[in-house]
Amino acid sequence: MQLDSKIPAGSLAEKWTKHKFNVKLVNPANKRKYxxxxxxxxLAGAAAAASFAELGYNVNAFCFQDSPRRAHSIAAQGGINAAKNYTNEGDSVHRLFYDTIKGGDFRAREANVHRLAEVSNDIIDQCVAQGVPFAREYGGLLDNRSFGGSLVSRTFYAKGQTGQQLLLGAYSALSRQIALGKVKMHTRTEMLDVVMVDGKARGIITRNLITGKIEAHSAHAVVLATGGYSNVYFLSTNAMGSNVTAAWRAHRKGALFANPSYTQIHPTCIPVHGTQQSKLTLMSESLRNDGRVWVPRTKGDTRKAKDIPEAERFYYLEEKYPTFGNLVPRDVASRNAKYMCDQGYGVGASKLAVYLDFKDSIKRLGKKAIEEKYGNLFDMYQQITNSNPYEEPMMIYPAPHYTMGGLWVDYNLMTNLTGLYAIGEANFSDHGANRLGASALMQGLADGYFVIPYTIGDYLATQKYDKIPTDHPEFKKALDENKAHLESILSRKGTKTPDEIHIELGRIMMNYCGMSRTAEGLQEARKKVQQLQHDFKNNLKMVGTNDELNITLEKANRVEDFLELGELMILDALNRNESCGGHFREEYQTPEGEALRNDNDFAYVAAWEYTGGAGKDPVLHKEELEFENVKLTQRSYK
Amino acid sequence: MEHTGRSYTIKVWRQKNAQAQGSIQTYPLKDISPDMSFLEMLDILNEQLLQKGEDPIAFDHDCREGICGMCSLFINGRAHGPLTTTTCQLHMRSFENNETIFIEPWRAKPFPVIKDLVVDRTAFDRIIQAGGYVTVRTGSAPDANEILIPKAIADEAMDAASCIGCGACVAACKNASAMLFVSAKVSQLALLPQGQSERKQRAERMVAQMDAEGFGACTNTGACAAECPKQISLVNIARLNREYLSAKISSDNVEEYVPIK
Known part of the structure; x- marks a missing residue:
């Protein structure tokens, strides 16, 4: 298989403009025929669905939640980047492009990242026009703040609820189209399969989560905007329902899965307590502006934080990285926290935590100033941990948060399956091996509002209007297969619940394929995951039927895909004999312990082809990354 | 952090589906850590039920960070339980050892029970579809800084926009009124310059849809605001009343509104 990224010719800054002119158009009067x-x-899906409907296409939209307003984009706190340069600091499209590609440790496509930077400004305009209440200055103009990995303030925000406000903006645009009848919304519905007819994606199979009804839906094109797969780790900052099923079923149908091992473990999360926790909670990256990270200088120190004198505190980030200090990028901060705990310096009951201390900031700025900036986060921390961060330092530890890998797509965001698209976090994205803060919202909305509405027309313009009825043999075959598969899962009467298997998978993935990986560990992890796959098949505990709201079946259906994905992540991590961004192989590091890339051998996208699962190794396809506009350098934050 | 196991008696509403009759079932529960969240306590109970071959309790939840608005639950007679947080942010330390805890779904006619503790809140979506938006096509927006909004107005709009659509206001109200929910969106867009063109029509349509869904009338008791996990203020209801009145007496929108089904 030859991977064609379809990157347009021409200079970097002109590619997207030229491409928009060159794409084929669908006559406005004919759009309703598709x-x-x-x-x-x-963010990506609601923006795309609303924009398609505005253009005149008929849209069927699906989500597993009870309303599109609940999607996990809503939980993004910090903000969204754009190259507006409202702050007069010399920001530009090129600077945003450069920061993003460097932040991703030079493992993303230049052309995609540049396009992202180009449309970033349109996103802010669009959202403001929708009534998104971004923070303002007293003169009425938009306010900005800074985020990691950049030397300019280009982040737009709405308190600590930027994701919520942007999602509600896209949801309102979507709601308008639902009322107009251009979008038919299917809530509490989960996708089970993609249906291919004559080599093209022509529909999907879904399960109604209330009635259990398995249904077929036909269309001229299918767009997956189904988010990331951090829940493979069981404990993550993702929502409980976030899953890989839609993307994985597409992968099983032939869509390549790219860079699955590129995952982001976010440094500032509330640590795990006990053994029965269900999820982890993120504390915004912005806290590292005023909080100082430290551990006791003595291993296994059991004194309370306030009893440890200043001289016996090890501010390891400040000592190791004097220039960036506590504001090093996420991958570096996470790795260092893990290292300190592994060395025995960890604090708290589990010894898997480091301090994030606001004592000095409170002394310098006053409690009131800290309260104004971070009040809601401090309250949330106290609510969860029962400890007051104004008096005692916060305890934090890294947690899985975002996945840079995903379905392989070309420049038009189409997967290698004709007519099947992937947008937002679901694709392998523009973030390379590490995503910078405030870039996920930007990419989701860029794909949904300003990229796919153009590129999908280029494809549809070449397609006939004919609709394929859902009693077509391919649909019937897919329906029967999926029904039979769910029945087979339901018939298992073993002893392990879906959650038990999921928790075990999460532990394996975190230990061997998390913040730090070794060839030896990964090989062992693969065996353990295969054993779990075996358990899932032979020792799964199920109850109930398919014809009802069955939460056990929902979980099992998702866990099965996480089990297969987990193995692929391990293989990808094994294959990539280098360290880059969030992928850290212990064998490949600089003398100072930083990620050591190997640009000669690994400056490529690893796109994996499914060959039948269990025991059959997937096939690796490489898309070489060409860098014509940036110079590849070792990232340094010293 | 203390880690002593506590015991509870959980009395929970079980209802097989929308048609079936429901009842309160009792489950004893042991070894619960006070640091566990309320929903994690339910997870434990569900795993125990599953191990016994019984159907776990269905309840809505997703982000578990207090922002998606999916979790609900009427706990010991209060929406989202004893604190003014969402249920997912409630922890077992808020309950005494050996306490009996009653868990019910939202009770309101426009929120019919689907199963156990899961209710259908799509009525809220239809109210937003009726007018909770600014008509702006993708790509047709002016530069963001061409629209000046004084900070005080932007902050007030942001406070109203914080609504998470959980439905606690309806569940807490003796009339099952949705006025706080509707007023939050109407306020946000009435305050902002972007919302002016459709201001009257929006208030009229959203109220008409709210009535068509069967939500009760508002008698200003304030139970909604008292239970709102996002502290949406009653001031918004006062503003909605003004918006609605002024729309009704001056609107040129004479066509009959046909509610969304």
Whole structure:
């Protein structure tokens, strides 16, 4: 298989403009003759569905939540980047492009990242026009703040609820189209399969989560906007329902899965307590502006934080990285926290935590100033941990948060399956091996509002209007297969619940394929995951039937895909004999312990082809990354 | 952090589906850590039920960070339980050892029970579809800084926009009124310059849809605001009343509004 990224010719800054002119157009009067399926209604999906409908296409949109307003995009706190340069600091499209590609440790496509930077400004305009209440200055103009990995303030924000406000903006645009009848919304519905007819994606199979009804839906194109797969680790900052099923089922149908091992473990999360926790909670990156990270200088020190004198505190980030200090990028901060705990310096009951201390900031700025900036986060921390961060330092530890890997797509965001698209976090994205803060919202909305509405027309313009009825043999075959598969899962009467298997998978993935990886560990992890796959098949505990709201079946259906994905992540991490961004192989590091890339051998996208699962190794396809506009350098934050 | 196991008696509403009749079932529960969240306590109970071959309790939840608005639950007679947080941010330390805890779904006619503790809140979506938006096509927006909004107005709009659509206001209200929910969106867009063109029509349509869904009338008791996990203020209801009145007496929108089904 030859991977064609379809990157347009021409200079970097002109590619997107030229491409927009060159794409084929669908006559406005003919757009209503085409049907598009959008799966997932977070930032990318809701923006795409609303924009398609505005253009005149008929849209069927699907989400597993009870309303599109609940998608996990809503939980993004910090903000969204754009190259507006409202702050007069010399920001530009090129600077945003450069920061993003460097932040991703030079493992993303230049052309995609540049396009992202180009449309970033349109996103802010669009959201403001929708009534998104971004923070303002007293003169009425928009306010900005800074985020990691950049030397300019380019982040737009709405308190600590930027994701919520942007999602509600996209949801309102989507709601308008639902009322107009241009979008038919299917809530509490999960995608089970993609249906291919004559080599093209022509529909999907879904399960109604209330009635259990398995249904077929036909269309001229299918867009997956189904988010990331951090829940493979069981404990993550993702929502409980976030899953990989839609993307994985597409992968099983032939869509390549790219860079699955590129995952982001966010440094500032509330540590795990006990053994029965269900999820982890993020504390915004912005806290590292005023909080100082430290551990006791003595291993296994059991004194309370306030009893440890200043001289016996090890501010390891400040000592190791004097220039960036506590504001090093996420991958570096996470790795160092893990290292300190592994060395025995960890604090708290589990010894898997480091301090994030606001004592000095409170002394310098006053409690009131800290309260104004971070009040809601401090309250949330206290609510969860029962400890007051104004008096005692916060305890934090890294947690899985975002996945840079995903379905392989070309420049038009189409997967290698004709007519099947992937947008937002679901694709392998523009973030390379590490995503910078405030870039996920930007990419989701860029794909949904300003990229796919153009590129999907280029494809549809070449397609006939004919609709394929859902009693077509391919649909019937897919329906029967999926029904039979769910029945087979339901018939298992073993002893392990879906959650038990999921928790075990999460532990394996975190230990061997998390913040730090070794060839030896990964090989062992693969065996353990295969054993779990075996358990899932032979020792799964199920109850109930398919014809009802069955939460056990929902979980099992998702866990099965996480089990297969986990193995692929391990293989990808094994294959990549280098360290880059969030992928850290212990064998490949600089003398100072930083990620050591190997640009000669690994400056490529690893796109994996499914060959039948269990025991059959997937096939690796490489897309070489060409860098014509940036110079590849070792990232340094010293 | 203390880690002593506590015991509870959980009395929870079980209802097989929308048609079936429901009842309160009792489950004893042991070894619960006070640091565990309320929903994690339910997870434990569900795993125990599953191990016994019984159907776990269905309840809505997703982000578990207090922002998606998916979790609900009427706990010991209060929406989202004893604190003014969402249920997912409630922890077992808020309950005494050996306490009996009653868990029910939202009770309101426009929120029919689907199963156990899960209710259908799509009525809220239809109210937003009726007018909770600014009509702006993708790509047709002016530069963001061409629209000046004084900080005080932007902050007030932001406070109203913080609504998470959980439905606690309806559940807490003796009339099952949705006025706090509707007023939050109407306020946000009435305050902002972007919302002016459709201001009257929006208030009229959203109220008409709210009535068509069967939500009760508002008698200003304030139970909604008292239970709102996002502290949406009653001031918004006062503003909605003004918006609605002025729309009704001056609107040129004479066509009959046909509610969304």
């Amino acid at each position: 049907d598009i399926i959008v799966v997932g209604t977070g």
